[in-house]
Amino acid sequence: MKSKSASIKLFRHTLLGNPHTDYVLVYEETDERFNIGAGRTRDRKYIVLESASHTTSDERFLPRDKPRLISR
Secondary structure: OOOOOOOEEEEEOOOOOOOHHHOEEEEEEOOOOOEEEEEEOOOOOEEEEEEEOOOOEEEEEEEOOOOOOEOO
């Protein structure tokens, strides 16, 4: 069970020698009823962010090369 202060975060990181300190926060889910997942489209142009609870879900498409911080 998640605590009331739990959050789920999605970070973007570019490979090729960049340190983990270069991670960029793209999304933060603070509602404890939701979980998040991420994938990509077949053409790899977009990151698909899914936020879901037991009763509802929401999908967002973020440009792969420049995802921006979004809020719920």
